[in-house]
Amino acid sequence: MLAAAIGLSVFLSIFNLVAFGNKLWMFVVIVGLFDIVAVAIWVMAAQKILGALKFSHSRVEFVHFPCRLPEPVILRWQPSRGINQINQGAFTLRCVEEWLERSGSGKNQSNILVHEEIWSAKGMIEQRRNFPLHDAVELRYELPADALPTRLSADKPWFWELEVKLNLPGLDFNETYLVPIYGA
Numbered sequence: 718m719l720a721a722a723i724g725l726s727v728f729l730s731i732f733n734l735v736a737f738g739n740k741l742w743m744f745v746v747i748v749g750l751f752d753i754v755a756v757a758i759w760v761m762a763a764q765k766i767l768g769a770l771k772f773s774h775s776r777v778e779f780v781h782f783p784c785r786l787p788e789p790v791i792l793r794w795q796p797s798r799g800i801n802q803i804n805q806g807a808f809t810l811r812c813v814e815e816w817l818e819r820s821g822s823g824k825n826q827s828n829i830l831v832h833e834e835i836w837s838a839k840g841m842i843e844q845r846r847n848f849p850l851h852d853a854v855e856l857r858y859e860l861p862a863d864a865l866p867t868r869l870s871a872d873k874p875w876f877w878e879l880e881v882k883l884n885l886p887g888l889d890f891n892e893t894y895l896v897p898i899y900g901a
Contacts, residue, residue, distance in 0.1 A: 718762040725755045767888060774798060775892060777879060783897035786864055790898060793853040794881060800890065803846045806883040810858045811837035812865055814875040835875060836861060866900040
């Protein structure tokens with residue numbers, strides 16, 4: 718995101734010099750619209766950098782590694798130091814199947830990576846919660862009897878992931894962690 722912001726700014730600087738130097742008003746309006754897009758990209762890049770600095774040390778701890786079917790999955794999510802308070806949150810464990818779909822024909826052919834949720838369960842934080850520095854959220858998921866173990870080396874692989882979405886004061890948190898769940 719930062720590279721895109723820098724590249725677009727350098728590219729637009731030439732047009733800004735011409736437009737504002739010669740006072741070609743129609744050109745100034747058009748370049749001004751692209752400048753607004755560049756500012757929006759700079760803001761998004763700053764949000765990504767601040768989020769990475771604030772949230773970079775959150776992690777998932779496994780009670781059992783790897784998780785084995787048919788046992789329940791017990792995880793501990795350890796927030797980074799930047800997370801002191803949560804307004805609301807969702808912890809979603811899901812099994813995802815992944816495959817490539819082709820669209821178009823000839824030179825216009827393209828591949829699209831498709832993800833389909835096979836199963837999911839959510840743990841919720843619905844009220845404001847303060848987090849002391851080393852506090853963790855313990856999550857327990859009971860999987861269905863027909864739950865699929867992780868299978869990565871197939872044409873249509875499936876895998877398990879834990880998605881953590883938190884509404885925080887300031888920047889929100891959204892992260893996905895792979896969870897190794899295998900057969901007995």
